[in-house]
Amino acid sequence: MESSFWHKCWERNTLGFHQREVHPFLHQYFNQLALPTDQHVFVPLCGKSTDMAYLAQFMQVTGNELSEIACRDFFIDNNIPLERKRLGEFEHYSADQLSLYQGDFFKLSPELIGSVDWIYDRAALIALPEIMQQQYVDHLVHFFSSDTRLFLVTLEFPKTQLSGPPFAIDSADVSRLFSQFDVECIATNELSNKQFAQRTFEVDYLLERLYIITLKI
Numbered sequence: 034m035e036s037s038f039w040h041k042c043w044e045r046n047t048l049g050f051h052q053r054e055v056h057p058f059l060h061q062y063f064n065q066l067a068l069p070t071d072q073h074v075f076v077p078l079c080g081k082s083t084d085m086a087y088l089a090q091f092m093q094v095t096g097n098e099l100s101e102i103a104c105r106d107f108f109i110d111n112n113i114p115l116e117r118k119r120l121g122e123f124e125h126y127s128a129d130q131l132s133l134y135q136g137d138f139f140k141l142s143p144e145l146i147g148s149v150d151w152i153y154d155r156a157a158l159i160a161l162p163e164i165m166q167q168q169y170v171d172h173l174v175h176f177f178s179s180d181t182r183l184f185l186v187t188l189e190f191p192k193t194q195l196s197g198p199p200f201a202i203d204s205a206d207v208s209r210l211f212s213q214f215d216v217e218c219i220a221t222n223e224l225s226n227k228q229f230a231q232r233t234f235e236v237d238y239l240l241e242r243l244y245i246i247t248l249k250i
């Protein structure tokens with residue numbers, strides 16, 4: 034997906050992927066899985082996700098997002114005063130527990146954001162076409178340490194019934210993309226109303242799955 038596609042979505046406010054409520058998997062599973070010592074979560078391709086405000090109640094949140102509108106609106110929507118400054122190729126927006134780097138994920142270095150206990154991916158991997166998915170995972174691996182856990186939410190539907198984004202990612206895709214990782218699927222939720230955030234799809238089935246993914250030791 035070209036950057037211009039996403040910039041247009043933000044300029045035209047066509048944000049069908051944006052979920053106004055905190056994702057149910059976060060409520061259901063994150064606190065059970067997080068350790069008291071966990072301090073930092075990274076949210077790649079974060080949009081203006083409400084999930085970041087939820088996560089910031091528990092630990093430092095670092096997001097990365099291409100769109101200036103998304104970064105600005107995240108702080109406005111959540112009524113959080115922010116500081117803004119230029120850091121190399123990135124515009125940096127920060128508040129107490131929140132830090133957003135506006136710019137291209139593929140240019141973001143782990144040194145800039147520091148070590149992370151969690152990576153939270155809801156609608157990041159599935160936003161990318163197949164040709165970019167392995168590139169995304171290959172860059173994401175740089176943000177892992179031996180203790181980092183990826184909280185990955187995927188979407189599954191018959192691939193022939195909808196051209197993305199979002200792109201369907203099934204369990205075989207996850208195993209292939211994350212072949213150097215340990216992968217565990219811990220939850221599946223059938224979206225029987227076929228509704229994904231603000232969009233309704235005409236597909237035979239729509240499933241969200243939650244995977245916890247760690248580096249193979």
Ligand SMILES: C[S@@+](CC[C@H](N)C(=O)[O-])C[C@H]1O[C@@H](n2cnc3c(N)ncnc32)[C@H](O)[C@@H]1O
Nearest residue numbers: 039050078079080082098099137138155156160
């Ligand atoms: C489908 S949206 C999901 C946003 C968010 N994760 C959520 O759950 O609402 C994908 C987001 O990725 C951003 N994006 C796409 N390519 C990117 C890139 N190369 N670097 C940083 N952000 C990117 C887009 O601007 C868009 O906001």
